[in-house]
Amino acid sequence: MTRSAAKRRGNAARLGLMAVPVAFFAVFFAYPVAAIVARGLKADGTWQLGRIGEVLAQSDVRQVLWFTTWQALASTALTLLVALPGAYAFARYDFPGKQVLRAVVTVPFVLPTVVVGSAFMALVGRGGLLDDLWGFRLDTTVWAILLAHVFFNYAVVVRTVGGLWSQLDPRQEEAARMLGASRFAAWRTVTLPALAPAVAAAALMVFLFTFTSFGVVQILGGPAFSTLEVEIYRQTSEIFDLPTAAVLTMIQFVAVGSILALHAWTVRRRETALRLVDASVTARRPRGAGQWAFLGAVVATVAVLILLPLAVLVQRSFGGAGLGYYRALTEDEGGVFLVPPIEAVGNSLQYAVAATAIAVVIGGLAAVALTRRDAGRLVRGFDALLMLPLGVSAVTVGFGFLIALDEPPLDLRASWILVPLAQALVGVPFVVRTMLPVLRAVDVRLREAAAVLGASPWRAWREVDLPMVRRALLIAAGFAFAVSLGEFGATVFIARPENPTLPVAVARLLGRPGDLNYGQAMALSTILMIVCAVALLVLERLRTDRTGEF
């Protein structure tokens, strides 16, 4: 067997593997979104493309687009600025409580925005920390939106960049300094280029999340601020102007698409093979006052920006009656639900397990298919497409599901499977981002050697790739799990009253007056927080030699 034959066959196998994720995205993402856009732009059987111009000509639409874009760019920049030192500290320093802290900074990421938004007010709002100390408030200003975006996305940067940073060999930078480079020059010429792909990946994720921000903008910015996501929601749900919604969705697509293309292009130019080492050998105790001060500053930032709002939530979950709110969660009288609210924990866990399974299968296959860095343009394009669901409005996808998946054999509208399917759409990008770098780090020659020795591609994969990728797979599964645990936008459409998920239950409790409802919402949020933190801590234990981009 010649090498080129093996390579050809390998490529064919990859294309075959890609069929499943491609089909998944075609059926559960592209088709529904295309269906709802087409419904909006087609009247009496003809395309109304003139609508695009009409909508774009409206000055308030242009204003919304401008605000959406600049706040996302500003949020991304600010998040990188605040979180990169954190990424460094988590990567290079050993300090007590590091693992717990790393799990806790990820908690905001899975909490419902409506809950976190209100807790965040305790930092920037009336009577909040800033108000107390310096007498100024940031709520209803754009600063509240930007800071809340940092709060939500801190973990994205710490994990994406920190993961790689901890595996970079510090001796390379030391060697540069020995050769006479200044500390900064050494960092700029050695470490920065190596980190660039991870920084770009983190920036991309943060941008996508903030570009489609909905709850944060509504709650902290107040009604004076409007993003594309808010407008799409308004046009679809309130005004029912589907043509305008369709045009706005297309604008969102074009914007997100250009960012993805830009990202793919920069990463391709920067991506190089890296000499990675075990993360445990690069981290050490801080030495000297300067390093301790740096670490102190990072921890203080985390404490104020992330721990304080979370602590406020926990504090509010204990009412005058001590554990009264928690006790109330187990009672089924009260009428908000058919079941005691605590059962939402079980529902959420079940949905999350199903969503994780789907995301791991789909994302895993995609990652395997995308392993080769020298693969064709088509494959790269697909890599970018997998990220697209993060940048598209949940309302669009939800309405699309409804009109697209309504015929047998895919009449899934009333089915529970729709919930994990929608959640998996958001989970897949995380799985791919986690597994891909590890798969790409596997030496191609190992696989070729196995093939030459007569192993089938499956056997070669099982014997060569799987052992190396197993941990990344577990971590990926954990992220998919956390994402589905917190998913709200799509779930709220489809969850049944007899089995609400945690975020849906929290939202329903908050939607009613009364001390007990408010308290139970806080208690349930605290439980969600704990479930998430415990899941992540368990994963931290599994995290050892190789970690992914995320």
Add this chain to the structure above:
Amino acid sequence: MGITKKVTVLAVGLGLVTLSACGSSDDGGTGGDGGGSRTVTLVSHNSWAVSKDVVAAFEKQSGYRLKVLEDGDAGQAVNKAVLTKDNPQGDVLFGVDNTLLSRALDNGLFQPYEAKGSGSILPEYRVDEDQHRVTPVDSGDICVNYDKAWFAEHDLTPPKTFDDLIKPEYKDLLVVENASTSSPGLGFLLGTAAKYGDEGWQDYWKKLKANGVKVAGGWEQAYNEEFSGSAGGRKAGADRPLVVSYASSPPAEVIYADPKPDTAPTGVAEDTCFRQVEYAGLLANAKNPEGGKALLDFLIGTTFQDDMPLNMFVYPVVEGARVPEDFARFGPQAKAPQTMEPAKIAENRDQWVKSWTSLVLR
């Protein structure tokens, strides 16, 4: 080896299909979709709530199993029903209020059915009496609520009317919801339009704005964050003692408190109310129309009507329904609420919301 790969792909593909098939058969197995089946499906917004034994009573009485699909907020539920008109998700749609009624009717969402017992529906709630496409189910009043403790402490009489709200003594006290994204926010705007007329409301809102009205994104933010009389507001140190909410919010503050207070911590400004009526109808292409009819009959029967107040915090619309004592005492229905014809709302709402947005928010 090509074959092995194909088998893997097939196996995974099959796994997914089976997984999804499980999902649909889960519902199909209970008879969800077939014609003449024994399941009736109610599509609702996500504020639907009912007691377990009331559902059991319906199932026993009618012989149908009740399945409920919650479909987002009220606007989303109606819009989705319009989109799926030819192949609806259920048999009955509940939760179309008077601000959305015209949209539902103009799109031909419902088929006529006069529910058994419609004779007992109170006259003020009846609509569409020649065609009977919708049946009123409940009503609620959107009103300004006030924080009793705050007004006692400041030795100030709480406001009673729309006119009061623009008086200087109530400056910077009121928080309302965004009329373009929130249902109580829209209701309050419509209330002012009904009171001051198609032109006059803008003038009123200018004065309201000058008097320091604050606009929050949604009810949750206004009530739980900004209103000093709510549980959340007290914890967050909120400083607005006036909020647009419902006439039924004060009884909810009593019922959902432990221990129960003797009196409600909040009150209602009587002449600031806008009446919201919610309707249900048999969907045009319902797969189980007979079941749907039975369900509509049940929704205006006293078993369900008596159960509604403490579940959805709304008022019954039929004669002879009993309202629980706490509910009637702390959240009496407004005597003279503002109302508006659904057709007039449909004609004006988008334009009004637009003007309101540029007037108040920009």
